[in-house]
Amino acid sequence: MKRLKRPVQIFQSAIFFQAFLYLIAFPSMASGEIQTTPTQLTEQEQQLVNWVGSKQAIMLKDLETYVNINTWTMNRDGLDQFRDLLDEELQSLGFETTLKPSGEIELLSCQEKKVTFAQHLLGQRIGKSSTKVLLNGHLDTVFPKDDEFQTMVIETDGKIKGPGVLDMKGGIVAMTYALKALHQHGRLQNSNITVFFNTDEEVGSLGSRPYIEELAMQHDVGLVFEGSHNHKLARQRKGLGQARIKVIGREAHAGEAHVDGVSANLELAHKVIALEALTDYEKKTTVNVGIMQGGETRNTRPGCADAFVDLRFADNHDGLELKTQVERIALTRYTNHSDFPALPKSEVWSVLHRPAKAIHPTTDNLIAEAMGLSTLIGEPIVGTYWAGGGTDGSLMQAKGLPTVDSLGLNGDGVHSSREWTTTKSLMARTKLITVFLDRLIHQ
Incomplete structure (x- = not known):
């Protein structure tokens, strides 16, 4: 007797078939539209x-x-406090929670420092539902403890500002x-939902990446709330990479013994010019030397510099080539x-x-469903775009998990003191996510 497919395989096959039907019914999808x-x-x-809709006040x-x-990613005390609040929330919803260590990351710099990120939070509900859904969000932000942008403000027009x-x-x-x-409505019974909150996304998920990739291979659908x-x-989405460069020179008095010094700053300056020249807008490749520092005093030839x-x-493919070129420049001696x-x-x-996140037919079908729901619920989603910023959704989809990675609120100004969203968006997206998730659970 021929063995039947697993329920998960049936679910995925159904989505792929539906996506195929949409490509036939709506030829514009093939040209890039959903x-x-x-x-x-x-x-x-x-x-x-x-x-x-009745919970707006408490949600705000x-x-x-x-x-x-x-x-801030480096503020472990703040991250612990935030994570513990969410831990209580998940437990109250019937999730079994576990803290996951991040390990130690050694940073290549003149200071030779090591960083240990705050622990990540894993919550799981295991039931009979054939669809396993992975929900991901990051707890860290980019604003240091001494940044002036620290508190939330709601303006009279409903605009919400804050880090x-x-x-x-x-x-x-x-x-x-x-x-x-x-x-509250008994719709989580028998659900198979995993929630993973990581604390190091803003620096590339360097410690949490193994957890994310392992979870991605165990689920059927991924949702990220960027x-x-x-x-x-x-x-x-574009792919992202990062590099650290350290240059060692020789310190000497800038006046009495200038000739006896080897400037690490000068060498690094040549490398920075060569690195920035790798930017190619036609190929959508960019290189940005975001931080560079070197030396200790004005009147000393700098003995160390980093970037x-x-x-x-x-x-x-472009990413691998870019990484090779960056390493070549970093190790080339210019002085x-x-x-x-x-x-x-x-x-x-x-x-x-x-990794770069490419178009995926199953993800497209999920986006189309979310767009349809949004027209009924409020604040309609009007289309899609190719994002220059990265998310953990790229990691998830690279492991084969269809992932919608921008289901969070609508707004602008991220990573700046102009960051904003609206009360309207908070309510509309929460309603959308509720119905969307309910349909996934009960497919």
Whole structure:
């Protein structure tokens, strides 16, 4: 007797078949557009939407609490505080939670420092549902403890400003309240849902990447709650990499013994010029030397200098080539000193921490469904775009998991003191996520 496919395989096959039908029915999809899937809300789904709508005040209060906790990636105390609040939330919804260590990362720099990130949070509900859903969000933000941008403000027009309101504490509130709505209406029973909150996304998920990739291979659908802008969802994403370069020279008095010094700054300056020249806008490849520092005093020839470099690329082949070129430049000697032939000396560390995220037919179908729901619920999603920023959704989809990675709130100004979203978006996206997740669970 012929063995039947597993339920998960049936689910995935059905989605792929539906995506194929859409390509036939809507030829514009083949040229890069996604057509909205027509849909209607059931009576039960409308009840879920109404429940979320009644929680606006408390949702804003929770968002304010989260935003006002500084969760800079290097602020472990703040991240621990935020994570513990979410741990309690997940446990109250029937999730079994576990803390996951991040390990130690050694940074190549003149200071030779090591960094240990805050522990990550894993929550799981294991049931009979044939669809395993992975929900991901990051707890860290980019604003240091001494940054002036520290608190949330709600303006009279409903605009919400604050560190992380969009990236991505607003998305976390939307996701947790969607889970609360489903729990309140008995819709989490028998669900197979995993929630993973990591604390190091803003620096490339260097410690959490193994967990994310392992989880991706164990699930059927991935949802990430990064913010979006212009009412569009990210369909493709650039790949990301990073590199650290350290140059050792020879210190000497800048006046009495200038000739006896080997300037690490001068050598690094040549490398920076060569690195920036790798940028190719036509290929959508960019190199940005974001941080460079060297020397200790004005009147001393600098004996050490370092740089922190950002890499972006359109496809993974270009990323590998870019990494090779960066390493070549880093190890090329541009200056020399006849009395000290071994100097300057350079070291380099580099990694491609986010693969490029390509168009995926199953993900397209999920986006089309979300677009259809948004037209019924409010603040319609009007299309998609190719994003230059990276998310953990790129890691998830690279491991074969269809992933919608910008289901968080709509707004703009991330990584700046202009970061904003709106109360309207908080409510609309939470309602959308609630219904969308309910349909995934009960396919």
